[in-house]
Amino acid sequence: xxxxKGIRTGGRSARVQQSVHAAVKKLLESxxxxxVTVPMIAQSAGVTPSTIxxxxxxxxxxxxxxxxxxxxxxxHLPDTGGFxxxxxxxxxxxxxxxxxxxxxxxxxxxxxxxxxxxxLRCAELITKRLVVxxxxxxxxxxxxxxxxxxxxxxxxxxxxxxxxxxxxxxNAYIRTLVDRCLPAD
Amino acid sequence: xxxxKGIRTGGRSARVQQSVHAAVKKLLESxxxxxVTVPMIAQSAGVTPSTIxxxxxxxxxxxxxxxxxxxxxxxHLPDTGGFxxxxxxxxxxxxxxxxxxxxxxxxxxxxxxxxxxxxLRCAELITKRLVVxxxxxxxxxxxxxxxxxxxxxxxxxxxxxxxxxxxxxxNAYIRTLVDRCLPAD
DNA sequence: CCATAAAAGCGAATTATTTGCGTTAAGTGC
DNA sequence: GCACTTAACGCAAATAATTCGCTTTTATGG
Numbered sequence: 001x002x003x004x005k006g007i008r009t010g011g012r013s014a015r016v017q018q019s020v021h022a023a024v025k026k027l028l029e030s031x032x033x034x035x036v037t038v039p040m041i042a043q044s045a046g047v048t049p050s051t052i053x054x055x056x057x058x059x060x061x062x063x064x065x066x067x068x069x070x071x072x073x074x075x076h077l078p079d080t081g082g083f084x085x086x087x088x089x090x091x092x093x094x095x096x097x098x099x100x101x102x103x104x105x106x107x108x109x110x111x112x113x114x115x116x117x118x119x120l121r122c123a124e125l126i127t128k129r130l131v132v133x134x135x136x137x138x139x140x141x142x143x144x145x146x147x148x149x150x151x152x153x154x155x156x157x158x159x160x161x162x163x164x165x166x167x168x169x170x171n172a173y174i175r176t177l178v179d180r181c182l183p184a185d
Numbered sequence: 186x187x188x189x190k191g192i193r194t195g196g197r198s199a200r201v202q203q204s205v206h207a208a209v210k211k212l213l214e215s216x217x218x219x220x221v222t223v224p225m226i227a228q229s230a231g232v233t234p235s236t237i238x239x240x241x242x243x244x245x246x247x248x249x250x251x252x253x254x255x256x257x258x259x260x261h262l263p264d265t266g267g268f269x270x271x272x273x274x275x276x277x278x279x280x281x282x283x284x285x286x287x288x289x290x291x292x293x294x295x296x297x298x299x300x301x302x303x304x305l306r307c308a309e310l311i312t313k314r315l316v317v318x319x320x321x322x323x324x325x326x327x328x329x330x331x332x333x334x335x336x337x338x339x340x341x342x343x344x345x346x347x348x349x350x351x352x353x354x355x356n357a358y359i360r361t362l363v364d365r366c367l368p369a370d
Numbered sequence: 371c372c373a374t375a376a377a378a379g380c381g382a383a384t385t386a387t388t389t390g391c392g393t394t395a396a397g398t399g400c
Numbered sequence: 401g402c403a404c405t406t407a408a409c410g411c412a413a414a415t416a417a418t419t420c421g422c423t424t425t426t427a428t429g430g
Binding site for chain 1: 385386387388394395396
């Protein structure tokens with residue numbers, strides 16, 4: 001008996017996911033995050049609310065899902081010719097994305113989601129990019145520290161302050177964090 | 186004109202707050218956090234749901250409020266005779282409180298709350314205790330680093346991992362963080 | 371005590387969420 | 401291609417949560 005029977009996927013998942021995600025993005029441009037409701041999204045996406053509830057469970061999970069997709073694209077990782085410069089540039093980019101009102105509320109949605117899958121994916125987003133930067137550095141003959149060390153030293157404090165402080169951190173603060181982990185030559 | 190007119194408090198606020206807080210605590214012992222609803226709390230507290238909605242706005246804010254109260258008591262800050270030991274002991278205490286299922290969901294509630302007052306209060310909780318430890322250290326003739334530095338180096342990474350990782354950090358990890366900020370003599 | 375203001379109660383109206391059931395769209399194997 | 405299987409969806413009814421207008425209670429100041 002061959003095991004790999006190939007799973008039946010069924011359904012119409014792709015199209016619905018696209019239109020719902022698009023609806024969320026559009027609504028978030030014109031409405032405050034707290035004012036966006038599931039029925040509102042459903043109507044804008046041309047689906048019924050029950051579809052959304054069945055698929056995502058609650059609005060926090062849906063918003064987190066959209067947020068993650070938005071950050072995935074990973075267009076252009078900076079390339080400054082050195083590991084320290086790359087990390088600093090990426091950290092500033094990340095700060096820029098996450099310290100806006102929209103970015104902050106996305107982070108909150110990601111954290112608030114029941115199953116912490118979203119949070120995991122969010123954290124991996126940083127890890128994966130740091131790995132890319134580190135591989136580049138190794139190829140150049142540098143010996144970068146571990147990604148865990150950089151997350152502890154740079155990204156964790158940044159995210160902490162975005163989530164818990166009144167005012168978002170600025171680039172000067174980021175530079176201080178980077179200096180601690182990666183002393184300039 | 187004397188300024189201090191004494192504000193009108195009106196209502197029955199104190200009693201209601203107490204019974205609602207108590208109801209939340211009791212319910213969280215027997216129910217999963219996601220299963221606790223506002224009407225449920227209201228009934229258990231002997232008030233109407235609308236009272237809770239008017240006073241706290243939503244369930245996240247209420248749960249965050251209760252969570253913060255729970256952590257305030259600040260019974261016994263460790264006193265090990267040295268700043269490094271004190272910080273390590275407090276960090277381990279904090280980890281113990283926050284890495285449980287209940288602690289984690291409290292952190293999430295605090296972060297998810299709309300007005301970030303709760304998050305501010307939560308962060309100040311750490312700051313205030315570190316200040317106490319630092320004052321003690323100064324009185325002993327030590328010269329401790331700033332609280333901001335310790336938060337960046339120890340508490341931010343700890344909270345980051347509690348919120349974003351699959352598995353909570355352990356004491357060994359905390360010790361590593363402390364070692365980085367406060368090298369042993 | 372009386373006036374006042376803040377907070378809470380009550381219940382109806384509104385909205386959001388869950389659920390059951392029939393239907394439809396995709397993938398699978400022949 | 402064609403039948404078959406299954407996950408995903410729409411619809412609508414049922415349930416639950418949230419908001420709203422109005423009344424009542426309580427603490428405080430005069």
